[in-house]
Amino acid sequence: MKRQAPELIPGTKLTGKWHGQTYRVIKKLGQGATGTVFLVESERGPLALKIGHENPSITSEVNVLQRFSKVQDVKLGPSLIETDDLKIGDESFAFYTMEYIRGAPFFSHINKYGKEWGSIFIVQLLGDLDRLHQASWVFGDLKPDNLLITSSPPRVRWFDVGGTTLMGRSIKEYTEFFDRGYWGLGDRKAEPSYDLFSVAMVMINIAYPHRFEKGQAEGLEILTERIEAHTWLRPYRKVLRTALLGRYTDAQLMKKDMMEIISETDSKKRFSSSTKNRMKQGKQFKKTEGKRGNVWDAMLAASFIILASVLYWVGQLM
């Protein structure tokens, strides 16, 4: 019924109708409701190119990315490179190119290195959301599918701005599991608490990778039950509840509470052996500061001070 974005085979060269820039397709990165994303080679190096099923949805994503680029000093999403159309026969497909984020899917990192990383990513995410909210935007469709983990050091990045909405407007793109309206816990007005609800649901999703449905009972009741039933979630019950009830008006506050719990929780219990192994490879991680690097090496020698390393990572995020 609906038009589909073209399948571009690796090796294909395409040229934009308006700007005449040529791109060579390297591979398909993924496909979603609004379009297909390809990794392409261009004059400026590798880029991600998103080509839409429908032209308006691509244009509104471009609008968001363009406004992001006007916010100075802070990076709110992948940077937009160029917008153009691809002519195929007498059909015209809108596309844009953006910075290519070289990263692993959210869950593949968590599955490999442990859920503990989940809390770290949540803290990073809250810092990013705070900056986004300061700029009067709400992310909207926040979920693991829209997050990538870049490495050295591991850092969460979002990319799909299809749901990003100006503060005060209504959110049009969301995913039910992460949407407070679905759970009967609020409306779809773009405000910080909307995103913070989704953050809580991302945490719950980490604990329950297969997610679950609402069923007949009250939303809050089901979610509370699930939180209490999971050992990894339980320590965060207060933060989660506050976020689910929309009582955090500010990402910074939720971040602070998260970090307090992370530093309080018994580190030995929280850290799986796979994470410890990863920590030992810490030398390979890029260090931002020489001095910190030395401290880091010393900590590795005394590998039992795991809590300190958590604080190190948290420190990196601030």
Added chain:
Amino acid sequence: MSVATLRQILLITDGCSNHGEDPSMVASLAHEEGITVNVIGILDQGSMSQEGEREVEQIALAGGGISQVVYTKQLAQTVQMVTRQAMTQTLQGVVNKELQGILGEQSEWEDLPPDQRGEVLEVVDDLGESVQLELFILVDTSASMKTKLQSVQEALRDLSISLQSREGGNLFTLSGFPGKRKEIDQLLNWTPKLDSLTNVFRKMTPSGVTPTGPALKAALNQMTKRKQRRQLLSESSGGEDVEEASS
């Protein structure tokens, strides 16, 4: 440019009409009146009959709206998406007309360079956020719908959440068909909120026939009368509507 009110009929049904006039003819009429007709075909499982699916598509096409056939599980998200997309589509049409006035008959939004396209879309987005919406919800309550009405009720509550999150006002009314004595029975009078829906479908006696055409016609008549009344009231203050908005 000012757009005061968008008017839509949302039809939710699970099969083919089998009584009265052709529903897509009525939908064309509605479209002429400036009312958009959206249609959701709903299924418990399996698939809809080919003719049922075709009819759903045809009605929406004639009514200038959007159609979608879905399982009860996806109903909530689909209903809100279809409604929002149809609003955007109508507003896009209004803006396109305006553009043709400036750029010439042949011009379309997509002929604009990508940068200007963004600006136009922003205008459409702004309008979609602030416009007033009048929505006539028409639900098939024939026997086969019995198992699906719980989902319909939830989907409507969800739709109300989405629309109320906008800045613009909303007015909803809900009717079921076939009615006991008339084509349709009103279940909820015009109201800005859809949260008092519990048990709203309880009163119905699901019947066997599906007179979609006559039901649509009754809905159309009610909406037209409403508009005429409103125009009379606002004559002096300069009543506006989407069809007139391009002037």
